[in-house]
Amino acid sequence: MSTHRITLRRPDDWHLHLRDGAMLKGVIGETSAHFARAIIMPNLVPPVVKTADAVAYRDRITAAIPQGHDFTPLMTLYLTEGTNPDDIEEGYKAGVITALKLYPAGATTNSDSGVRNFDNAMPALERMAELGIPLCVHGEVTDHDVDIFDREAVFIDRVLEPLRKRLPELRVVMEHITTEDGVEYVKANDKNLGATITTHHLIINRNAILVGGIHPHMYCLPVAKREKHRLALRAAATSGDARFFLGTDSAPHTDERKESPCGCAGIFTANNTVQLLAHVFEQENALDELEAFASVNGPQFYGLPLNGDQITLEKRAEPAKFAAKIETGEGPVTVFNPGFDIFWHYAD
Ligand code: DOR
Ligand code: ZN
Numbered sequence: 001m002s003t004h005r006i007t008l009r010r011p012d013d014w015h016l017h018l019r020d021g022a023m024l025k026g027v028i029g030e031t032s033a034h035f036a037r038a039i040i041m042p043n044l045v046p047p048v049v050k051t052a053d054a055v056a057y058r059d060r061i062t063a064a065i066p067q068g069h070d071f072t073p074l075m076t077l078y079l080t081e082g083t084n085p086d087d088i089e090e091g092y093k094a095g096v097i098t099a100l101k102l103y104p105a106g107a108t109t110n111s112d113s114g115v116r117n118f119d120n121a122m123p124a125l126e127r128m129a130e131l132g133i134p135l136c137v138h139g140e141v142t143d144h145d146v147d148i149f150d151r152e153a154v155f156i157d158r159v160l161e162p163l164r165k166r167l168p169e170l171r172v173v174m175e176h177i178t179t180e181d182g183v184e185y186v187k188a189n190d191k192n193l194g195a196t197i198t199t200h201h202l203i204i205n206r207n208a209i210l211v212g213g214i215h216p217h218m219y220c221l222p223v224a225k226r227e228k229h230r231l232a233l234r235a236a237a238t239s240g241d242a243r244f245f246l247g248t249d250s251a252p253h254t255d256e257r258k259e260s261p262c263g264c265a266g267i268f269t270a271n272n273t274v275q276l277l278a279h280v281f282e283q284e285n286a287l288d289e290l291e292a293f294a295s296v297n298g299p300q301f302y303g304l305p306l307n308g309d310q311i312t313l314e315k316r317a318e319p320a321k322f323a324a325k326i327e328t329g330e331g332p333v334t335v336f337n338p339g340f341d342i343f344w345h346y347a348d
Contacts, residue, residue, distance in 0.1 A: 026328025
């Protein structure tokens with residue numbers, strides 16, 4: 001196989017933040033230009049908690065898709081202690097809801113409505129297990145005594161493993177895993193457990209946030225970890241193992257909100273992810289596994305059809321050009337800068 005050209009099924013993004021209003025209008029085209037579908041995160045203010053909220057949000061998203069783009073938003077509900085199992089069932093059977101999202105209360109941006117006591121969410125979780133609806137999990141504990149770099153590993157022990165013991169039939173996606181512990185936990189389990197990996201966590205480790213000054217555009221949650229974890233993520237993503245798939249977690253915040261004394265968590269990668277991934281997979285000698293990671297493993301986990309259309313990327317001598325910022329009605333959003341040139345382009 002030539003390493004200078006690669007054709008794959010059009011990718012999907014299994015974890016994406018689109019926001020609402022002017023921000024939604026400003027960023028959606030960056031995703032719909034590259035991806036056929038995306039799992040849309042529900043952490044709006046207020047969050048998307050009921051099927052009716054998801055219908056309305058889906059309509060706003062659909063209305064904002066640029067003409068000529070073919071893109072399907074896959075909607076999620078934000079799991080709360082008050083989520084009504086009948087509402088989930090109705091939304092799922094009507095084809096509105098693809099998954100639910102669990103944020104431990106306080107874990108990240110707009111997560112105040114998250115779950116504190118799992119006993120209260122059990123009726124909803126039991127119904128999901130019965131119907132086969134996946135639970136997307138933000139896997140970090142929020143206990144103040146736990147170091148931020150340990151929060152994913154501790155979540156596995158204290159929350160995820162007990163939950164999966166209690167409800168083994170529940171299908172779970174560990175979102176944006178950042179550690180070797182996350183990789184190993186997925187590998188040690190069965191087909192009911194999958195994980196998404198972001199593009200940026202394949203590229204940066206925690207030095208990118210802190211060396212030479214504080215770099216707010218490298219700050220996201222879960223926060224990037226030390227190098228050995230990045231290497232474990234790269235090995236998992238490029239392995240072809242069907243339980244690992246792409247979820248960019250592309251999360252737009254305006255520069256004003258990022259470059260502040262209390263900057264928001266989130267890295268925006270919608271517009272350069274596909275080409276960055278080609279670069280990473282080539283570095284790992286695994287270009288032939290890119291399609292599994294970006295276009296096959298996700299739909300298979302979710303029980304959805306694979307995309308029929310294809311994209312072709314080719315490597316050229318000159319670097320690809322990406323917008324450094326996306327201009328939105330709310331203000332500019334800085335795009336993730338990997339710190340090196342990318343030579344992968346879309347073939348004409
Ligand atoms: O970095 C992040 N940004 N992590 C999250 O979990 C939420 C997201 C956001 O909504 O900005
Ligand atoms: Zn996210």
